[in-house]
Amino acid sequence: MSKxxxxxxxxxxxxxxxxxxxxxxxxxxxxxxxxxxxxxxxxCEILREPSRQSDSPAQxxxxxxxxxxxxxxxxxxxxxxxxxxxxTLPESLRIDALSLxxxxxxxxxxxxxxxxQRDALGELALQRYQAxxxxxxxxxxxxxxxxxxxxxxxxxxxxxxxxxxxxLASRDDGTQEGHxxxxxxxxxxxxxxxxxxxxxxxxDAVRACGRQVGHLASMRRQIKLIGRSIALPASVMKAxxxxxxxxxxxxxxxxxxxxxxxxPASLETTVAKAIEERLESLQAGFGYASAACGAxxxxxxxxxxxxxxxxxxxxxxxxxxxxxxxxFAGAHWVERFRAVCDRASSISYGVRERFLGxxxxxxxxxxxxxxxxxxxxxxxxxEPLLLTVIxxxxxxxxxxxxxxxxxxxxxxxxxKVIELGTLRRAQPDQTVGNVSIVAPQVALRSTAVRREVHSxxxxxxxxxxxxxxxxxxxxxxxxxxxxxxxxxxxERQPDFVNTWxxxxxxxxxxxxxxxxxxxxxxxxxxxxxWQQHGLPAxxxxxxxxxxxxxxPALDPLVGRPSFFGSHVVRAARIEPITxxxxxxxxxxxxxxLAASGDARFTTDYLGVQPLAKGFGQAALYRLRRCxxxx
Numbered sequence: 004m005s006k007x008x009x010x011x012x013x014x015x016x017x018x019x020x021x022x023x024x025x026x027x028x029x030x031x032x033x034x035x036x037x038x039x040x041x042x043x044x045x046x047c048e049i050l051r052e053p054s055r056q057s058d059s060p061a062q063x064x065x066x067x068x069x070x071x072x073x074x075x076x077x078x079x080x081x082x083x084x085x086x087x088x089x090x091t092l093p094e095s096l097r098i099d100a101l102s103l104x105x106x107x108x109x110x111x112x113x114x115x116x117x118x119x120q121r122d123a124l125g126e127l128a129l130q131r132y133q134a135x136x137x138x139x140x141x142x143x144x145x146x147x148x149x150x151x152x153x154x155x156x157x158x159x160x161x162x163x164x165x166x167x168x169x170x171l172a173s174r175d176d177g178t179q180e181g182h183x184x185x186x187x188x189x190x191x192x193x194x195x196x197x198x199x200x201x202x203x204x205x206x207d208a209v210r211a212c213g214r215q216v217g218h219l220a221s222m223r224r225q226i227k228l229i230g231r232s233i234a235l236p237a238s239v240m241k242a243x244x245x246x247x248x249x250x251x252x253x254x255x256x257x258x259x260x261x262x263x264x265x266x267p268a269s270l271e272t273t274v275a276k277a278i279e280e281r282l283e284s285l286q287a288g289f290g291y292a293s294a295a296c297g298a299x300x301x302x303x304x305x306x307x308x309x310x311x312x313x314x315x316x317x318x319x320x321x322x323x324x325x326x327x328x329x330x331f332a333g334a335h336w337v338e339r340f341r342a343v344c345d346r347a348s349s350i351s352y353g354v355r356e357r358f359l360g361x362x363x364x365x366x367x368x369x370x371x372x373x374x375x376x377x378x379x380x381x382x383x384x385x386e387p388l389l390l391t392v393i394x395x396x397x398x399x400x401x402x403x404x405x406x407x408x409x410x411x412x413x414x415x416x417x418x419k420v421i422e423l424g425t426l427r428r429a430q431p432d433q434t435v436g437n438v439s440i441v442a443p444q445v446a447l448r449s450t451a452v453r454r455e456v457h458s459x460x461x462x463x464x465x466x467x468x469x470x471x472x473x474x475x476x477x478x479x480x481x482x483x484x485x486x487x488x489x490x491x492x493x494e495r496q497p498d499f500v501n502t503w504x505x506x507x508x509x510x511x512x513x514x515x516x517x518x519x520x521x522x523x524x525x526x527x528x529x530x531x532x533w534q535q536h537g538l539p540a541x542x543x544x545x546x547x548x549x550x551x552x553x554x555p556a557l558d559p560l561v562g563r564p565s566f567f568g569s570h571v572v573r574a575a576r577i578e579p580i581t582x583x584x585x586x587x588x589x590x591x592x593x594x595x596l597a598a599s600g601d602a603r604f605t606t607d608y609l610g611v612q613p614l615a616k617g618f619g620q621a622a623l624y625r626l627r628r629c630x631x632x633x
Contacts, residue, residue, distance in 0.1 A: 392404070
């Protein structure tokens with residue numbers, strides 16, 4: 004079993020992608036490692052171009068389809084599978100391809116509202132699994148066929164088939180890896196109601212998986228789906244426990260000039276030990292945090308000591324972050340900050356630009372961090388948890404520990420607290436401040452206008468440039484009129500609206516309002532017969548969106564408020580590469596939307612794509628409602 008970490012895979016991929024000719028076997032191996040580690044988004048990235056090459060191996064294309072399926076990219080996965088299933092494949096790969104086709108239909112069935120469409124997807128999934136089972140007699144499609152029978156209400160047939168599959172899997176003929184064989188046996192026991200045996204088999208599967216939590220996520224997804232139709236005891240899911248995803252927020256060490264102790268330096272060892280003990284009890288495997296001096300860095304160091312993944316989010320430029328949140332506590336904290344950054348699995352930023360005195364950037368970074376953890380936990384089929392080191396008497400500050408804790412609790416998610424006041428009272432002989440430290444003086448730029456975080460929407464009409472002159476009045480009256488009607492009927496109006504030609508620019512204070520409007524606009528365009536309104540058939544719209552900090556200011560040319568900054572430009576550069584009839588959004592919007600807890604919406608990862616007009620590249624997602632197919 005590979006002992007590669009996410010950082011190993013990411014760094015190897017960065018080196019490999021720069022080579023003019025990439026070796027297929029190396030690309031394939033990296034993608035398999037990313038999948039096993041529970042990062043199908045990275046696997047999709049690694050295989051995106053190789054899987055499109057005519058000479059790419061069938062196994063590589065299957066793995067690309069599997070990665071897409073795990074992130075909800077069913078359209079891409081089905082396209083790859085369709086090509087594969089037209090070829091002559093080795094039996095084991097054909098089993099996998101047919102079974103994956105069944106899994107895609109099953110996943111779509113699971114997220115479709117009750118009705119004829121859902122019933123049809125259930126039958127399609129069953130047919131695909133049955134075809135693989137009948138053609139091969141392999142236990143993998145066999146157990147999936149049995150489970151689909153149970154999920155569609157045919158319990159007697161499900162139990163009968165589960166008995167046959169259990170007997171087949173018990174022979175251990177070497178056709179299944181150890182963790183999948185144990186999972187198959189566990190699933191047969193679930194369908195047969197043998198709970199103790201099911202829990203034992205699943206515990207065996209977890210041990211066999213080791214660090215391959217991506218495979219464990221697939222097992223958890225399956226058992227959670229079964230739990231919708233069959234009442235399962237808690238012991239079964241407990242046996243499939245995944246490493247905990249932990250979001251962290253904690254106070255900084257007290258500044259040299261502080262007059263009232265909150266987190267004095269004398270408490271560092273005590274807090275470090277408390278964090279280590281909590282992480283051990285939680286079996287933490289993935290951490291999301293910032294890297295300020297004090298509690299943040301203690302958490303980061305503890306996660307790295309565990310061999311866990313650590314994902315850092317800095318609110319702005321690293322040099323400004325050092326000046327505001329690390330250096331005042333002394334040079335040794337700066338060294339620890341750099342050491343943590345050197346070993347972190349990933350580092351992301353709220354903005355790459357300077358701080359400029361904008362406190363809103365701290366809140367934005369906190370929301371991004373929480374959203375990223377929620378999206379990762381969703382892929383792992385688990386629920387993240389917030390761990391805080393907090394003084395309950397401290398003042399609530401935007402983007403601070405208290406703010407993060409309040410937002411997280413508002414989502415109804417679990418939170419574990421290490422309370423500094425309790426620790427201080429247990430160690431009363433503490434000093435206040437660190438008067439021997441001389442903090443370095445660093446000049447920080449500022450601006451008169453403060454940035455605010457908003458969600459921005461850009462849209463344009465596909466084919467507008469081909470409209471005849473006589474079609475222009477119909478466009479103005481009907482197309483823009485339909486958009487105006489949506490705006491008027493919105494419960495909360497956008498903060499800003501502007502149009503030019505076929506272009507539309509809107510700014511929203513709330514990411515939920517932005518998402519709701521974008522999907523209603525998409526649907527209105529999709530569902531309208533534009534020929535009846537004097538416009539060409541197939542008239543469509545592209546919608547691109549981004550959330551980020553922008554400058555609100557009066558436009559001196561037109562004399563009205565507007566919004567400016569690099570994040571407005573980033574939003575504008577997403578729209579031209581959007582597939583007509585879809586809504587593409589930035590990773591920042593996807594994270595902030597996830598952190599909002601709004602269950603009406605979800606996003607599907609599309610990969611890192613080049614933005615329009617040479618504006619670099621960015622990770623993009625497709626926005627949709629939770630109850631609609633891709």
